[in-house]
Amino acid sequence: MGEEKKEGEFEPKIIGFTCNWCTYASADLAGTSRKKYPPNARIIRLMCSGRLDPMFVLKALLNGADGVFIGGCHPGECHYIKGNFYARRRIAAIRTILKQFGLDNRVRSEWISASEGDKFARVMTEMAEDLKKLGPNPMRGKIL
Amino acid sequence: MKGAELGIEDLEGFFRGLLEKEVVDCLVMPHVAGKNIAYMMVTDPKRIESSPGKAIFAPSFSVNAAGIVKGWTVANKVGLVAKPCEIRAAIELVKLNQMDKDSLLLISVDCAGAFENQVYADHSDEIGEWLDSGKIEELKGKGIELREACTICDSRLADVGDIGIVRLNGDKVVVAGLTNMGEAALTALELPLEDKEIERKDEKARIAEEAKKNEEALPKISSIEELEAFLQDCIVCKNCRDVCPVCYCKECFFDQPLGNPASGDLLNLAELRGAIGVPANQLFYHLTRVYHVSTTCVGCGACADACPKDIPLTRYYPVIARKVQEIFEYEPGKDVEEPLPFVVYEEEELEDKLR
Numbered sequence A: 001m002g003e004e005k006k007e008g009e010f011e012p013k014i015i016g017f018t019c020n021w022c023t024y025a026s027a028d029l030a031g032t033s034r035k036k037y038p039p040n041a042r043i044i045r046l047m048c049s050g051r052l053d054p055m056f057v058l059k060a061l062l063n064g065a066d067g068v069f070i071g072g073c074h075p076g077e078c079h080y081i082k083g084n085f086y087a088r089r090r091i092a093a094i095r096t097i098l099k100q101f102g103l104d105n106r107v108r109s110e111w112i113s114a115s116e117g118d119k120f121a122r123v124m125t126e127m128a129e130d131l132k133k134l135g136p137n138p139m140r141g142k143i144l
Numbered sequence B: 001m002k003g004a005e006l007g008i009e010d011l012e013g014f015f016r017g018l019l020e021k022e023v024v025d026c027l028v029m030p031h032v033a034g035k036n037i038a039y040m041m042v043t044d045p046k047r048i049e050s051s052p053g054k055a056i057f058a059p060s061f062s063v064n065a066a067g068i069v070k071g072w073t074v075a076n077k078v079g080l081v082a083k084p085c086e087i088r089a090a091i092e093l094v095k096l097n098q099m100d101k102d103s104l105l106l107i108s109v110d111c112a113g114a115f116e117n118q119v120y121a122d123h124s125d126e127i128g129e130w131l132d133s134g135k136i137e138e139l140k141g142k143g144i145e146l147r148e149a150c151t152i153c154d155s156r157l158a159d160v161g162d163i164g165i166v167r168l169n170g171d172k173v174v175v176a177g178l179t180n181m182g183e184a185a186l187t188a189l190e191l192p193l194e195d196k197e198i199e200r201k202d203e204k205a206r207i208a209e210e211a212k213k214n215e216e217a218l219p220k221i222s223s224i225e226e227l228e229a230f231l232q233d234c235i236v237c238k239n240c241r242d243v244c245p246v247c248y249c250k251e252c253f254f255d256q257p258l259g260n261p262a263s264g265d266l267l268n269l270a271e272l273r274g275a276i277g278v279p280a281n282q283l284f285y286h287l288t289r290v291y292h293v294s295t296t297c298v299g300c301g302a303c304a305d306a307c308p309k310d311i312p313l314t315r316y317y318p319v320i321a322r323k324v325q326e327i328f329e330y331e332p333g334k335d336v337e338e339p340l341p342f343v344v345y346e347e348e349e350l351e352d353k354l355r
């Protein structure tokens, strides 16, 4: 992190769900090759993006996460062949629902292969920037 | 399409025949119960009531009858006589492997919209046996209003299932075979079948337009804060789930310890967040449920009728589900052969909906 953090600046919390074979490995690569990206995301490793139950996304948002990131292998390159094709339909559906309530722009998914450490770093940077502009999740601190 | 034109009084013989000729082993169908209309399961042809037209076309909605046969595993053949939204739900249940299509003969009847059954019972004399738009307006003027779900329903004509019973003017009906199973049933009854055109494109378009207009006029829930306010009276009783024909999990997440936390689990959650609403998971429950029914919700409004807190759930479940159905260009209950959106995919699709 090059710039100094401003006092009291809002730091978004991101929950990231990444598949073991591609995007988790890309995060590893970003780390070992010392790519700079903001540390806002807490990554949870799934074996495949197809393991993502959209309830995970809802639960993260309702518990106050400012953003949710979902990462998987590029379509056609899933370790389990079809997992990310099914994931794509589920993500599109849950984002369509969240869109009705203005929360879809807090959920982003990307296909990032194991060799794309730079893409992982870029996406994390962009997401943190976007969420800073959006401000805190309105569900934060609510009695839910 | 093959069908036969009958007088409405001939329907008694029609239903009797289905049982007598053993086309089905039992019929689940509406019957007159005092001032009201309820479902009965009938196996004895003699117990088919006279003038069944009075019951099957009556604008009264009690349960979604697809829920009655949900999860059955019997070899017997069940004939289900119900409104199009109920037949569509049954078709979704077949696709969800909750029913074997071979053991179901689905018979849809024309619907002009319906009243909650208690409203119907209170006003059945004024409402009568069949509605037209003039009558609907007249009743509305007296404060007797159709269910909200019916006002936004765009597929209430009897064109789903195996057989459709179309209501014509002047107490005539057409009984039409919509599938091979349906045609075989009509043939077994030795009805005078002829080619029938029951498409009714213009009427369908008119209904769809009206439904759309009504849906647009409903109050919208357009932010998470508005959703919170919309649901604020919800006591998480889960009645809306129990009556929903397409909610079918054997063990709902919200009946399990994680979804329905109690005791130490609840205390832990409270500690984690500082303060939580109880009963817990009000928003989580409804957001999860709307996702679960997002492709299969037939918009029947049973959930809204069942809510003890009178939350107008029609403005939420069918309205939100349709947005998801639109992205998959999927119409629940339309075609038993069309796969459910979540079990298939295209290699290239939806990339604009992911980020």
Ligand code: SF4
Pocket (backbone or CB within 6 Å): B240, B243, B244, B245, B246, B247, B293, B296, B297, B298, B299, B300, B301, B302, B303, B304, B317, B318
């Ligand atoms: S969610 Fe409500 S409207 Fe939709 S199918 Fe279930 S009961 Fe009917």
Ligand code: SF4
Pocket (backbone or CB within 6 Å): B233, B234, B235, B236, B237, B238, B239, B240, B241, B306, B307, B308, B309, B310, B311, B313
């Ligand atoms: S029926 Fe009404 S009160 Fe009960 S869970 Fe559904 S919305 Fe909440």
Ligand code: FES
Pocket (backbone or CB within 6 Å): A019, A020, A021, A022, A023, A047, A048, A049, A050, A071, A072, A073, A078, A079, A080, A081, A083, A084
């Ligand atoms: S293993 Fe990476 S998306 Fe399936």
